[in-house]
Amino acid sequence: MSAADLGVDLLGTRLATPLLTAAGCGGTGRELEPHLDLTTLGAFTTRSLTLDASPGAPAPRLVETASGVLWNTGGQNPGLQGFLASELPWLAQRQVRVVVSLAGGTPGEYAELARRLGNAPGVWGLELNLATANREDHGRRFCDEAYHAGKAVAAVREALPRTLPVLAKLAPGPGLVDVAGVVARAGADAVVLVHGAPGLAFDPTTWRPALGTVAGTVSGPAVLAQALRCVWQVHAALPQLPVIGAGGVRSGFDVVQMLLSGARAVELGTALLREPAAPVRIAEELREELLRHGTTDLAGLIGAGHTTSRGEPR
């Protein structure tokens, strides 16, 4: 059997691989370039961008835990102007497919960012980081309230050419399936699951909270099982809605698990922090996984975990 082709169709584009980078974990792209040919990625996702530059949260912003990292960058980023002036042109020059992650404090801010990025060269899609505090809803996160998540997506959709993919990134929560349905109806072309889980850790020397902001988000292996369940639930309820899985993926088998749960592509985050060339190794492992199971049909895996070997829905 010949080597498995890892190509996937996502939102009207044939990607050479289902592996994308996750927001905030690949730096500006420059940090990854020495380790990785960025054009071999399905796409590169930027850190979340706000209208104005943000200095971010007090240090420490990232600490290791037993099974992943706890982080709160506080949304540090160069703002729209800085991004357009120095980060996007660098990526566009390299012909990297770019997903720009957006973080607004109101639906209007998401729309304004989208309007100004919609026609920018190199932008393949916009990912709305909806695990962001909504100033119009007492600082609650957009993704925790279906109505507000839908409002942000609808505002972006109105501001954009129809052809530009809009991805809505959500965090685990009891209303996840409802939120996914509402953002899809509001115009999201895909959902990204998940942003991470809430967490906290202490410093063993000082006995004080280890993170500058006290609480933060857990990423890495600790959230893989949670992410798989989220992908499974949303795919079961909304099988036509493309899902991009994220959370703790660090091997070819982890990618297989995401695909079986219903993901069409996968974002790699924490894995890049320790091993910037992880996409190369994981792609190779994915190929080996497929061949070991006697298949070259990657697309055939998407959602295949939802049927038993007898073909009955579970």
Ligand SMILES: Cc1cc2nc3c(=O)[nH]c(=O)nc-3n(C[C@H](O)[C@H](O)[C@H](O)COP(=O)(O)O)c2cc1C
């Ligand atoms: C240091 C760090 C920074 C992150 N920054 C962002 C960000 O700017 N926007 C965003 O939507 N997610 C951000 N994330 C979340 C990741 O994109 C990803 O959804 C999450 O970490 C789960 O995937 P992983 O376990 O593979 O890291 C960040 C994660 C880490 C560890």
